[in-house]
Amino acid sequence: MLDTKTIEVVKSTAPVLQEHSQEIGERFYELLFARVPELYNMFNQTNQKLGIQQGALAYGVYLAGANIDNLDEIQSMVERVTEKHRALGVRPDQYPIVGETLLQAVKDVLGEAATDEIIDAWEKAYQAIANIFIDLEDQLYQETEQQPGGWIGNRSFYVDQKVKESEVITSFYLKPEDGNTLPPYQAGQYLTIQADIEGEQYSHMRHYSLSDAPNKEYYRISVKREDPEDDAPAGMVSNYLHNQVSEGDTLNIAAPAGDFTISSEKQPxxxxxxxxxxxxxxxxxxxxxxxxxxxxxxxxxxxxxxxxxxxxxxxxxxxxxxxxxxxxxxxxxxxxxxxxxxxxxxxxxxxxxxxxxxxxxxxxxxxxxxxxxxxxxxxxxxxxxxxxxxxxxxxxxxxxxxxxxx
The missing domain is CATH 3.40.50.80 (Nucleotide-binding domain of ferredoxin-NADP reductase (FNR) module)
Incomplete structure (x- = not known):
């Protein structure tokens, strides 16, 4: 439990972090990739170039800080993030370096305004929030591995069929290379693809929604080819899938994840x-x-x-x-x-x-x-x-x- 003083400091300074969210996010990723370059593959570099990821990170930190005394208010956000972390393979030992880097980014951006009292309070808050994420992710890892056919990490799938659905969207029918059981999933969930693209130093991981009803034969994803548009570069992984991946090729895939699923209610x-x-x-x-x-x-x-x-x-x-x-x-x-x-x-x-x-x-x-x-x-x-x-x-x-x- 956080003490009253820590909660007061975090809640009162959360709006300041929101005001400087883009700068803090940019500085955070700059520091993180310099310190731990192997984490580069977990993040969509198109979103990095557009500044989307940076702003989203710091905004998430703001939301957590603003609701530090009632985290139930952001339960849906927490569930969504933990699902993505499980799909990406985020580990408990990665949280400390992320926390240290985040606090350093806050110091670098806010300068003298980031007093020792403020940094100490946010350090305690980060650890409390990190523990919640770690516990929830541990449960997800266990549930994923223990279900019939479940697995942790990546599993090799081959492209059984590649079907053009429109001028920009193509479906990929994926079957496990080992021929073993496919775990079920809930409609609305997604797969996480690890793309190892020739000429790229790091792997690239992307989430793609499953586009068919659960079945025991295959997974299907339907991918839009992201062409260059305005300031946005071409989608590296979507173009790789469209242009380089053929029937018979294999892809490394994490088990289905996601919280966008149908409720059990029977109303229209x-x-x-x-x-x-x-x-x-x-x-x-x-x-x-x-x-x-x-x-x-x-x-x-x-x-x-x-x-x-x-x-x-x-x-x-x-x-x-x-x-x-x-x-x-x-x-x-x-x-x-x-x-x-x-x-x-x-x-x-x-x-x-x-x-x-x-x-x-x-x-x-x-x-x-x-x-x-x-x-x-x-x-x-x-x-x-x-x-x-x-x-x-x-x-x-x-x-x-x-x-x-x-």
């Missing part, structure tokens, strides 16, 4: 996705029609147009085969052929007025996934409609953040 469910955010919602849809045929399901997907819209025909077939499934598509930049053939239900983006026109009411469970602007827009629309937080569930592909952040 709405699956909303934008772009490649369709991958976890597709897994959910396929799972629901197999296991919960009486539950009312509304599937809504937003894409630029039919050329980049993956798995459209499959969703249409399910909506035709199952009377409890209704599907809608929204295209922000439809092609002329899309217009001629009326391939979409709405031109433009998904908004509250349109949602209210196609949904009977807001008494439903909402699950949504896609780019951060999409998530923020959907979350805000659902809030305005009065959907409580416990019925607004989302998966964020970016590093840790919150949709409530301005």
């Amino acid at each position: 469910i709405v699956l909303l996705s934008g772009g490649v955010g369709i991958t976890p919602t597709m897994s959910m849809l396929n799972t629901l029609v197999e296991n919960d045929p009486d539950r009312e399901i509304t599937f809504i997907h937003g894409a630029e147009n039919s050329e980049v819209h993956a798995m459209r025909e499959h969703v249409e077939q399910l909506a035709s085969d199952y009377p409890n499934v209704t599907a809608f598509f929204c295209y922000s930049e439809p092609t002329e052929q899309d217009r001629v053939e009326k391939r979409y239900d709405k031109e433009g983006y998904i908004d509250l007025n349109w949602l209210q026109s196609v949904l009977s009411d807001n008494q439903k469970d909402f699950y949504f996934c896609g780019p951060l602007p999409f998530l923020k827009a959907i979350n805000q629309a659902l809030k305005e409609w009065g959907v409580p937080a416990e019925h607004r569930n989302y998966e964020l592909f970016n590093p840790m953040s919150t949709l409530e952040e301005k």
Whole structure:
């Protein structure tokens, strides 16, 4: 337990860390990679170049500090991070160096304002939070290893099929090279791929949502090829998978992880996705029609147009085969052929007025996934409609953040 004085100091200085979050994050990663270069492979270097990872780290530290006297308030964040840590293979012995580096970054950025009292308080707070993470991750490691077919670390899978789903999305059907049992997973979870790319000094690890219902034969991920755009470089791992990995090739994979999963409640469910955010919602849809045929399901997907819209025909077939499934598509930049053939239900983006026109009411469970602007827009629309937080569930592909952040 932290003493009252420590809690007071941490809570009062948390806003200062938030104010300087980007600078602290940048300094932290600069120091960390210099001290422990082997950790380089755990972080998405595109997010590093864009400054996303740096800001997310320090913002997470701020949230922990601001809620240090009631960490239950950030339980969902903690669960999400521990799932990712388990998937990446984070070890207890890595926490001390991370803590030392973080405190040094705070000192370097804040200078004389980072008094001994402040640093001592944050050191105690970090250790208390680290212990929570270590304990939860230990439980996850044990649960993962003990389930039928479970494993810790990486396991070799071969690409059984590589299927083009759209101009930018390709599915990879993965089977274990050892031929042994595949552990089950929950719809909405993801796999972590370790890519060993020729010419790269370090391995690169990425999370990709499983895009099919759990089964005993294979895992499927559906990956968007991230091309260069504005200030963002091409996605190193997505392009590697699209351009260099072929059927028969092997990949090192960590066991399924993630907390974006369907609740056991039986009320109607709405699956909303934008772009490649369709991958976890597709897994959910396929799972629901197999296991919960009486539950009312509304599937809504937003894409630029039919050329980049993956798995459209499959969703249409399910909506035709199952009377409890209704599907809608929204295209922000439809092609002329899309217009001629009326391939979409709405031109433009998904908004509250349109949602209210196609949904009977807001008494439903909402699950949504896609780019951060999409998530923020959907979350805000659902809030305005009065959907409580416990019925607004989302998966964020970016590093840790919150949709409530301005």
